[in-house]
Amino acid sequence: GESVGLHLPTLSVQEGDNSIINCAYSNSASDYFIWYKQESGKGPQFIIDIRSNMDKRQGQRVTVLLNKTVKHLSLQIAATQPGDSAVYFCAEGDDYKLSFGAGTTVTVRA
Amino acid sequence: NAGVMQNPRHLVRRRGQEARLRCSPMKGHSHVYWYRQLPEEGLKFMVYLQKENIIDESGMPKERFSAEFPKEGPSILRIQQVVRGDSAAYFCASSPKTSGSYEQYFGPGTRLTVT
Numbered sequence: 117g118e119s120v121g122l123h124l125p126t127l128s129v130q131e132g133d134n135s136i137i138n139c140a141y142s143n144s145a146s147d148y149f150i151w152y153k154q155e156s157g158k159g160p161q162f163i164i165d166i167r168s169n170m171d172k173r174q175g176q177r178v179t180v181l182l183n184k185t186v187k188h189l190s191l192q193i194a195a196t197q198p199g200d201s202a203v204y205f206c207a208e209g210d211d212y213k214l215s216f217g218a219g220t221t222v223t224v225r226a
Numbered sequence: 227n228a229g230v231m232q233n234p235r236h237l238v239r240r241r242g243q244e245a246r247l248r249c250s251p252m253k254g255h256s257h258v259y260w261y262r263q264l265p266e267e268g269l270k271f272m273v274y275l276q277k278e279n280i281i282d283e284s285g286m287p288k289e290r291f292s293a294e295f296p297k298e299g300p301s302i303l304r305i306q307q308v309v310r311g312d313s314a315a316y317f318c319a320s321s322p323k324t325s326g327s328y329e330q331y332f333g334p335g336t337r338l339t340v341t
Contacts, residue, residue: 125266152332159230159317159332160269205268212259212321213282214330216268 126221135193137220139206144187146208146215151180151191153202154219160205163191198224228253230320230333231300238339245305245312247336251320258301259330260293263315275301308340 129135141149148167152160166173166180166189173180179192189206201224207214231250239245251258256277261269272285275295286293290308295301305312315337319330 157334159319159334161332162329207268212257212274212330213271214259214261214269215271216261218266218268 125218126223128223128225129196130225131196131198133196135191135196135200135222137191137193137204137206137222139189139191139217139220141187141189141206141208141217143208143210143215144184146210148209149180149182149189150207150209150214151178151189152205152207152216153200154205155202163204193222196222196224198226200224230318230331232316232318232333232336234336235334236337236339238341239308240341241309242307245308245338245340247303247305247316247318247338248300249303249318249320249333250300251318252322252331255320255322255331257321258295259319259321260301260303261317261319263317263335265314269317272303305338308338310340313338313340 148165150165151163153163154160164175164178164180166182171182177194181190193200203219203221205216205219207216230252233248237245258275260272262272263269273293274282277295278297290306292304315335317332317335319332321330
């Protein structure tokens with residue numbers, strides 16, 4: 117499953133498929149970018165980050181891609197699991213200040 | 227090692243009352259950040275504090291809102307004379323380092339409802 121365009125508020129994905137969540141950011145001077153996962157009733161949980169001088173970074177089952185030319189960020193989740201159901205936020209950082217996007221709700225279908 | 231603690235988790239106040247939200251950072255962290263999240267929206271930065279200092283309060287409303295992080299005890303976000311528009315989730319984050327740190331660890335939030 118994939119969210120396309122600037123941002124889609126929801127993404128439904130079949131369990132086991134790969135997910136792609138997209139985000140457009142606004143500040144070309146941002147130093148770093150972070151993806152957070154927020155489950156219902158909880159605070160944001162750090163997933164992965166990337167510095168502005170990189171274009172790709174991989175973690176466990178997740179990959180973040182940064183395209184500074186078009187100010188676009190994406191999070192790829194491999195083999196999506198039911199526990200991945202949550203709201204995903206991208207955040208851009210300038211020193212200590214984080215600016216969050218509106219979020220994409222990911223629902224995993226069994 | 228306990229994470230960031232916030233209390234209360236839920237707070238109901240009538241219009242005109244005061245709301246006090248508390249945040250205890252992770253052990254060893256001396257930098258605290260407060261964010262507000264309205265329904266269906268992302269978090270918005272409010273204020274950044276170090277012990278006994280307000281570093282950046284550019285995201286705080288000019289009136290009724292104040293924050294502190296005393297030498298001893300938790301950080302407090304105080305909202306005086308609450309209005310319905312203050313209903314939101316308020317998140318606190320903490321970090322261990324100074325400028326350039328982006329390792330902010332978030333608490334579970336306080337959900338404020340103004341009736």
